[in-house]
Amino acid sequence: LIFGNAIKNKSLSPALKGFLASIWYFWTSALWQRFDIQRRRKVSADYIWSILYHDLPPEQTGMRKFRRLFTGKD
Structure with a gap:
């Protein structure tokens, strides 16, 4: 969305x-950091899923x- 607005504003x-x-940055650094975090986690994925909103x-x-436009869900 931010990229689309920049194009619209001629920048x-x-x-x-x-x-x-x-x-x-994502492919050279952040992705590998994320893999490292996932590898060393101490709680289960089910627990993390249960505490998320x-x-x-x-x-x-x-x-x-935006969600209503693409999914029809309110």
């Missing part, structure tokens, strides 16, 4: 540069509209 070059930099907060009206 394609900085948006593209930032987007490519973030992709590069599985719906959008009520004040997230923009995200609710």
